[in-house]
Amino acid sequence: MTGFATLFTKELLRFWKVAFQTVGGPVLSALLFLVIFAQVLGERVRVFGEVPYTEFLVPGLVMMSVLQNAFANSSSSLIQSKVTGNLVFVLVAPISPFEFFSAYVLASVARGLMVGLGVLAVTVWFVELRVAAPWWALGFALLGAALAGVLGLLAGLWAEKFDQIAAFQSFLVVPLTLLSGVFYSIQSLPERWQAASRLNPFFYMIDGFRYGFFGAADVAPAASLAFVAVSLALVSALTLWLLKKGYKLRT
């Protein structure tokens, strides 16, 4: 247990020591998105019939930041330790694959939530936000951050170089989160793109999280939550199996 607690603490310290970059930077990015889109569309567009666009946008931006940062935390930490070689200090210790997994994923969840709260804190100045079903929002934030953290861990295990992680982020995570309905309800899309959106796992996390605020969503929240939970269970099982095998960690 102490091994897990120490690795978890180390992972927290790792991003907290550079919080200006790991928390402050993403909060600023989200704020810029909000300011720009609110300026252009704020008064003109309404979603779900009655929700002003700026208000609609905030939960999406919060969740997008949660997901992107949870992914960034585990993936960048693991690839850094692998490339610089200091992962050896953890690998020679009596830490089980499950402890290793939990420490990395929970630290990712912590960073994701911290950035999410930061985004929420700066955006509430711009909109009066309703919170119709807070437990749904919290459930989606936790499960979504965990899923993104596990995916980051998986990417960190697979990658051997920094640019592979950067590619993973630029060509997969960023497009999937941007196209997940952060900036629009998928009901405003043509039929074909609606169907495509339903294949994007990030869509369910954003849509479900938004339900927590407006009590309205494109998909029933229970179905979205089940989708996220099953995905989390499947990717976790795969990652734990790879960790147990020592995939790309122990030669």
Next chain:
Amino acid sequence: MTLAVRQGEFFGLLGPNGAGKTTLINIVAGLARASAGSVAVLGADVVADYRRARRMLGVVPQELVFDPFFTVRETLRLQSGYFGIRGNDAWIDEVMHHLDLDAKAQANMRSLSGGMKRRVLVAQALVHKPPVIVLDEPTAGVDVELRQGLWQFVRRLNRDGHTIVLTTHYLEEAEAHCQRIAMLKAGRIVALDTTQNLLASFTGPHPADLEDVFLQLMRKH
């Protein structure tokens, strides 16, 4: 290969580059998986009973690796925690003192010289007081002062009952410290005996040192 290091001995693992010394150490430490066979540390199998095996083992890796986010003291506290030890400052202070690291306790790892980083690596391997200590070329690129200080400390640990396994390319160091030596070539043991017997085995015109024995054996096999 079949090899048994006795408890409490100072054992040398010698061989040319690529002989398999580091691979062997990596298998013992759990950093690499053996394709066949088994390895145990004081009776604990390094795969089946890895937690117990790793608790009894302290490895000083060959590469100068460090985590740039932390100070020396933080690094040693974290390493203690990985081994399940909290409140280890008294022992950390003692290890830092013996390795002449006291003045650098609050320094960030990034700011240390190569020699100082090497000392921290040794300290990290010792935080959990392992009965078996593996030193993989601990003096590569290290100045005379640190070499002497390091050997003094390692010999003391050996006198206190710690088993030491050493790999080095400086054969005079192995000759000075090791009681028994295994010489490896291409993954096989070509000689395994006490340092004295190995020196006596040399057939040549002049009194031998370990370097002569090493070269003779490597040419023969």
